[in-house]
Amino acid sequence: xxxxxxxxxxxxxxxxxxxxxxxxxxxxxxxxxxxxxxxxxxxxxxxxxxxxxxxxxxxxxxxxxxxxxxxxxxxxxxxxxxx
Amino acid sequence: xxxxxxxxxxxxxxxxxxxxxxxxxxxxxxxxxxxxxxxxxxxxxxxxxxxxxxxxxxxxxxxxxxxxxxxxxxxxxxxxxxxxxxxxxxxxxxxxxxxxxxxxxxxxxxxxxxxxxxxxxxxxxxxxxxxxxxxxxxxxxxxxxxxxxxxxxxxxxxxxxxxxxxxxxxxxxxxxxxxxxxxxxxxxxxxxxxxxxxxxxxxxxxxxxxxxxxxxxxxxxxxxxxxxxxxxxxxxxxxxxxxxxxxxxxxxxxxxxxxxxxxxxxxxxxxxxxxxxxxxxxxxxxxxxxxxxxxxxxxxxxxxxxxxxxxxxxxxxxxxxxxxxxxxxxxxxxxxxxxxxxxxxxxxxxxxxxxxxxxxxxxxxxxxxxxxxxxxxxxxxxxxxxxx
Numbered sequence: 001x002x003x004x005x006x007x008x009x010x011x012x013x014x015x016x017x018x019x020x021x022x023x024x025x026x027x028x029x030x031x032x033x034x035x036x037x038x039x040x041x042x043x044x045x046x047x048x049x050x051x052x053x054x055x056x057x058x059x060x061x062x063x064x065x066x067x068x069x070x071x072x073x074x075x076x077x078x079x080x081x082x083x
Numbered sequence: 084x085x086x087x088x089x090x091x092x093x094x095x096x097x098x099x100x101x102x103x104x105x106x107x108x109x110x111x112x113x114x115x116x117x118x119x120x121x122x123x124x125x126x127x128x129x130x131x132x133x134x135x136x137x138x139x140x141x142x143x144x145x146x147x148x149x150x151x152x153x154x155x156x157x158x159x160x161x162x163x164x165x166x167x168x169x170x171x172x173x174x175x176x177x178x179x180x181x182x183x184x185x186x187x188x189x190x191x192x193x194x195x196x197x198x199x200x201x202x203x204x205x206x207x208x209x210x211x212x213x214x215x216x217x218x219x220x221x222x223x224x225x226x227x228x229x230x231x232x233x234x235x236x237x238x239x240x241x242x243x244x245x246x247x248x249x250x251x252x253x254x255x256x257x258x259x260x261x262x263x264x265x266x267x268x269x270x271x272x273x274x275x276x277x278x279x280x281x282x283x284x285x286x287x288x289x290x291x292x293x294x295x296x297x298x299x300x301x302x303x304x305x306x307x308x309x310x311x312x313x314x315x316x317x318x319x320x321x322x323x324x325x326x327x328x329x330x331x332x333x334x335x336x337x338x339x340x341x342x343x344x345x346x347x348x349x350x351x352x353x354x355x356x357x358x359x360x361x362x363x364x365x366x367x368x369x370x371x372x373x374x375x376x377x378x379x380x381x382x383x384x385x386x387x388x389x390x391x392x393x394x395x396x397x398x399x400x401x402x403x404x405x406x407x408x409x410x411x412x413x414x415x416x417x418x419x420x421x422x423x424x425x426x427x428x429x430x431x432x433x434x435x436x437x438x439x440x441x442x443x444x445x446x447x448x449x450x451x452x453x454x455x456x457x458x459x460x461x462x463x464x465x466x467x468x469x470x471x
Binding site for chain 1: 243244279280281285287307309311323324325384
């Protein structure tokens with residue numbers, strides 16, 4: 001569980017295949033305010049590498065990666081604050 | 084009892100389903116069935132041909148046929164205002180068209196396709212912004228610009244996913260590289276390819292196949308490049324990830340959305356795609372309402388392509404015919420797609436896959452290129468009439 005982090009929006013992308021969950025996260029963060037936190041739930045194995053890689057490349061912050069059950073993982077991401 | 088089957092959209096999926104149903108229904112079930120295709124344009128376009136228009140390898144006028152000519156005579160076609168569906172009301176099993184008529188139906192197939200949404204990227208549609216080949220007008224305009232091009236930097240790729248015909252931007256890049264070489268402009272031209280995820284194609288096996296080809300052709304690849312905005316004055320395309328690329332010519336698959344009709348009828352997700360069962364092709368939430376969706380209009384995790392619409396169309400036609408003939412449904416959709424990928428220099432490869440089996444592209448050969456050319460020519464005789 002995430003303690004003090006306030007998740008603004010959670011996107012349930014379970015059942016969606018690569019690059020679906022990543023694109024859902026990208027769309028979610030595009031419309032989010034700087035500093036807001038978005039979560040995406042994925043059952044696609046490719047997300048385990050694709051999402052952290054993209055978060056790093058785009059300069060966002062991966063706040064947490066939580067295993068929800070045998071198949072689903074939740075990625076919690078904070079949108080960067082541009083200087 | 085007369086059964087009314089309404090099909091919205093006269094593209095690959097809608098036309099094939101109408102004709103296939105006519106073939107499958109015989110005897111009493113044929114006499115008692117009225118099939119109506121609603122298509123405002125009344126013209127069928129072979130969209131894959133637009134890829135070749137900028138290279139003057141295809142006359143765009145030859146990509147058009149009257150929809151009426153493609154439908155068997157006992158299928159009704161409504162076009163113009165009478166065929167422009169403005170609202171779908173599944174609760175009442177009725178459609179409203181722009182001429183104010185309500186059309187009751189017993190079965191409804193949504194084959195409404197997708198639309199270009201350049202408005203989603205600031206600067207995309209501005210003069211000096213991006214070009215593309217996802218409409219007749221745009222592909223002709225791009226051809227005129229390419230004819231005047233005398234060297235510089237060309238950026239190709241994809242603005243965002245999903246988009247129609249996933250191989251097309253890669254094919255365009257390979258054809259462009261070959262065309263520049265033939266015109267003696269390759270040395271004066273820098274080629275860059277941008278793609279939203281961390282490889283040059285959504286499917287990993289195809290990425291592994293095209294990455295070395297792009298490298299061999301001297302195309303610089305920029306992955307994780309989600310187009311955020313385009314500055315047409317400075318001629319710079321910027322990504323959400325913070326990368327800026329200058330260009331002299333920018334050729335991007337535009338952002339896509341589902342049709343406004345779907346959104347207005349409350350049947351789409353946020354981007355207008357129809358939530359669709361991946362196997363039965365029923366619209367989710369309307370499983371008992373005889374409501375189906377095929378092709379680009381769906382949210383299925385398969386290519387937005389004529390090939391997917393073709394295979395899905397056969398399944399929907401079989402499902403409806405089986406119900407009307409009181410027999411079990413024989414088939415489900417398993418994500419089958421088959422398409423060619425042009426690699427330039429009169430060669431191509433072949434992609435054949437489904438939900439569970441990714442494609443294994445064979446080495447590019449002239450044979451696949453010739454087969455694609457044959458499909459482009461004989462499409463009219465094979466696909467809309469549902470002969471294959």
